[in-house]
Amino acid sequence: MELLRDILDKQVVDREQVKIGKVDGLVAELRPGKPPKIVAVELGSITLARRLGERPGRWMALLAAKLGGKRHAEPHRIAWNKVRDIGVDIEFDINVRETAIFDWQDWLRDHVIGRIPGAG
Amino acid sequence: MKKLLEISLGVVTSVGGFLEVGSMATAAQAGAAFRFQLIWAVVLGTICIIFLVEMAGRFAAVSHHTIADGIRERFGFNAFLWPLLAALLVNFLVMAAEIGGVAIALELATGIGFQWWALPVAVLAWLFLWKGTFGFIEKGVAILGLVTLCFVVGAVMLKPDWGQVAAGAVPTLPDHDAASYWFMAVSILGASISPYLFMFYSSGAIEDEWDKSYLGANRAIAGLGMSFGGTIAIGVLIVAALVLAAHGIEQVDDYHQLPLMLIPIFGFWGFVLFVASLGIACFGAALEIGLQQAYLVAQGFGWTWGEDLKPRDDPGFSTVYTISLFLAAIPIALGLDPLKLTIFSMALTAASLPLTVVPFLFLLNDERYVGEHRNGMIANAAVIFIIALGFVLAIVTIPLQIFGGT
Numbered sequence: 001m002e003l004l005r006d007i008l009d010k011q012v013v014d015r016e017q018v019k020i021g022k023v024d025g026l027v028a029e030l031r032p033g034k035p036p037k038i039v040a041v042e043l044g045s046i047t048l049a050r051r052l053g054e055r056p057g058r059w060m061a062l063l064a065a066k067l068g069g070k071r072h073a074e075p076h077r078i079a080w081n082k083v084r085d086i087g088v089d090i091e092f093d094i095n096v097r098e099t100a101i102f103d104w105q106d107w108l109r110d111h112v113i114g115r116i117p118g119a120g
Numbered sequence: 121m122k123k124l125l126e127i128s129l130g131v132v133t134s135v136g137g138f139l140e141v142g143s144m145a146t147a148a149q150a151g152a153a154f155r156f157q158l159i160w161a162v163v164l165g166t167i168c169i170i171f172l173v174e175m176a177g178r179f180a181a182v183s184h185h186t187i188a189d190g191i192r193e194r195f196g197f198n199a200f201l202w203p204l205l206a207a208l209l210v211n212f213l214v215m216a217a218e219i220g221g222v223a224i225a226l227e228l229a230t231g232i233g234f235q236w237w238a239l240p241v242a243v244l245a246w247l248f249l250w251k252g253t254f255g256f257i258e259k260g261v262a263i264l265g266l267v268t269l270c271f272v273v274g275a276v277m278l279k280p281d282w283g284q285v286a287a288g289a290v291p292t293l294p295d296h297d298a299a300s301y302w303f304m305a306v307s308i309l310g311a312s313i314s315p316y317l318f319m320f321y322s323s324g325a326i327e328d329e330w331d332k333s334y335l336g337a338n339r340a341i342a343g344l345g346m347s348f349g350g351t352i353a354i355g356v357l358i359v360a361a362l363v364l365a366a367h368g369i370e371q372v373d374d375y376h377q378l379p380l381m382l383i384p385i386f387g388f389w390g391f392v393l394f395v396a397s398l399g400i401a402c403f404g405a406a407l408e409i410g411l412q413q414a415y416l417v418a419q420g421f422g423w424t425w426g427e428d429l430k431p432r433d434d435p436g437f438s439t440v441y442t443i444s445l446f447l448a449a450i451p452i453a454l455g456l457d458p459l460k461l462t463i464f465s466m467a468l469t470a471a472s473l474p475l476t477v478v479p480f481l482f483l484l485n486d487e488r489y490v491g492e493h494r495n496g497m498i499a500n501a502a503v504i505f506i507i508a509l510g511f512v513l514a515i516v517t518i519p520l521q522i523f524g525g526t
Contacts (some may be wrong), residue, residue, distance in 0.1 A: 009193045009200075011422050022192065022422035043422075051197055088184045105423070109435040118251055119438075120430025 011089040012043065012078070014096045021101060023090065024048050027077065040077045041090075043101060047075040071100045123337055130341035131348060132262040134173070137320065138349025139268050140405030141221035142214065142311030142466045144398065145459060147353045148381065149372045150304045151360030153297070156280075156288030159354055161305045163289050165312025166350030168509070171502040172477065174342035175484050175495070176318040180325035181334045183489040187322040188419040190489060191479045203475045204420050208413065210472050211316050213465035215409040215448035219245075220458025221402030224375045225395045235455045242449035245406050249441050254327045254427040257411070261404035268401055270393040271355035274385045278362045285358060299523040306513055306520060307463050310470030312350070313506065316412045319476070323415040327427060335493065359385070375459050406445075414441040464521070471517040473510030477503065 010023050025042035046064055050057030065073035076099060078092050085091040096102055113119050143162075150158035176187050183190065192200040223237035248257060294301035321342075330338070359381050360372070369377050378398075382390030411427060414437045418425035423436040431438035452458060481503050484495040495503070 009196055011189065011193075019422055019424045022197075024197065048197055052201075105435045108439055109432055113431050113435040113438055116250075116431070118431075120432045 006086075007038070007041070007090065010086075012041070013089045013091050014094050015084065015091065016095065017091070018096050019089075020096045020099075021076075025051070025075065038080045040079050042075040042077055044076045050075075068100075068103060072103070076101045127337050127340045127344075129259065129262060130337065131345040132266065133258050133324075134321075134341060134345025135262070135265055135268070135349045135352065137261075137317050137405070137408055138169070138312075138346060139265065139352050139401050140214075140311075141217050141398070141402045141458070141462050142307075142314070142469075143349070143353045144221075144356055144401065145372075145375075145378075145462045146304065146307045146311045146466055147356040148360040148364070148378055149463070150308060151357040151362075152364040152372050153304065153370050154294060154301060155361040155365060156285050156358070157292060157294065158301070158304055158308060159285065159288030159357060160291040161308040162312065162350055162353050162357065164291075165309045166346055166353075168309075168313045168502070168506050169317060170342050170346045171499060172313065172318045172480065172506065173321050173346060174339055175480055175499065175503070176322040177325050177330070177338035177342060178335060178493055179483055179490060180322040181330040181338055182332055182491060182493045184326065184331075185489065186326055186415065186419050187319050187479070187483070188416050190483045192420055194483055194486065194489075195479065200420060203479065204416065206472045206475045207315055207319065207416055210465065210469050211409050211413050211416075212444065212448055213461065213468060214314070214316065215406055215413070215444065216451045216456075217458060217462040217465050218402040218406040218409060219445075219449050220452045220456075220461055222399050222406065223452055224458055225399030225402065228376070228379055228391075228395045229399075234458065235453050238449040238452035239446075241403070241406070242445045245403065245410060246442060246445050248407055249410055249427070249445075250431060250438070252427070254324070257407055257427065258324065261407060264400045265404055267393065268352050268397045270382065270386070270397060271352055271359055273355075274382055274390075275355040275358035275362075277385050278359065280358050280362060285354075299520060302516070303467070303520040303523075306470050306517055307466040309509070309513060310466035310468070310473075312353070313473060314469055315472065315476040316409050319416065320408050320412045323412070323419070332493075356381075373459065406448075410441045410445050410448075413444040414438070467517045467521055470510070470513040472514075474507055474514060477506050477510055481507065 008023050008026060012020050012023055014020055021043040023041045024044060025047035026038055027040040027042060028036040029039050030036050046057065046061050049060030061073060078094060082092045082094055083090060084093045147162060150161070179190060180186055185193065191203055219238055219241050220234065222241045223234040226237040227234040363381050363384055364372065364377065367380060372378065379391050379394045382394045386393060415425060417440045418437045424434045425437045426434060451461065481500070483489055484499065487494065
């Protein structure tokens, strides 16, 4: 399997099939004499900004920490051993509600969208 | 039987997507200024969009990815950013133009200046997206959009010289105002080959849960639907050529000249039909583009999306269409001329084509996505042609805008 080609930028879903983001980055362990091994995938704006360059990455990390507190100063990571299925989407055996990934959408729902009449 | 129903619905829906402020305004301008001579641009644009829409639908049905998903996954985030930003910007301008089109229709109907209508129109469109489902919007836009057929009826009733109409389908050099002629050709192509149309179509295929069994229906919908839309645009062009030019209007530079088009044919009802066609076609397009902005961002970043979900369940998605609609209402509310904005945004759409069409060449030939349903020779030749056309348009648009724009 070619990691960069087959994993990076794929849709990630949790065990309830909720779309939680894309594989924005990969965390690999370099092993002497053997091919590198993926240990986790990263999601979120910090990882994306890092792909654009070192400086955007630093700025995004500062911004995320400022807006979201310590919990958001580092990219979100999902351990690779949680992977359940790789098809159109990559399914991880996690529940997104137990992570910080949806914090901003929850905030948006509770403070803005949910307050507009008819939001459901 | 169910498939047949679905195909007819799809055909009618694609008309709703095809015919909007851009194709109406550019066709009317071209008809008034150059009679039937620019029909070839509508025909060429229609053929190009048929190919792209068919491919977008086939890609979605076979790979279960939308075009935006495909671009991000295949080319990576950094490359995806360019088509994303270009599409967001072009969509913003086109949506502002559509809101302007509805606002003009309301001004014609009520006499109250168009800028006052921009925000109410945005609020109404937002309400449709907020409360409506995908099927409701798709079918509503489709059925009401049939009113635009009055242009085809009008064109036939005017008894044009069909020989001359057919001759217009062959490109010829203009004998006056060459810069303006080519600028109009570019705007017509931009109005016909809109990225939002094929990207929206691929999202729709996912929303309607298409699979490989829809490949035949997809081909029929793309071919018939876009041809149907193109026919109505040609109807607008013919009516403009025969009516506006006869009344001495050779340069359409104001929307207020346009309602005249149908009056000699249908009398007072011609005015009503024109206002209804303009308002409905533009409103439908504004809804689709609003959704498309949200699809694009949500799919690009992997958020939960779907027009059938309650806004509470996809807060990111619903925030994007809310912001897009209200942002797009601002230029019109500030009094920016909707016609100028329309023509400008159509030319810019044409110039942005390479960014959104180049990925088709890769995605539709990649076995990992489309397997045995890869592009054949003809489809690939069409994509390469559209990319080449897009590059030419990208280079000539700005000089033509300066020398040939109205």
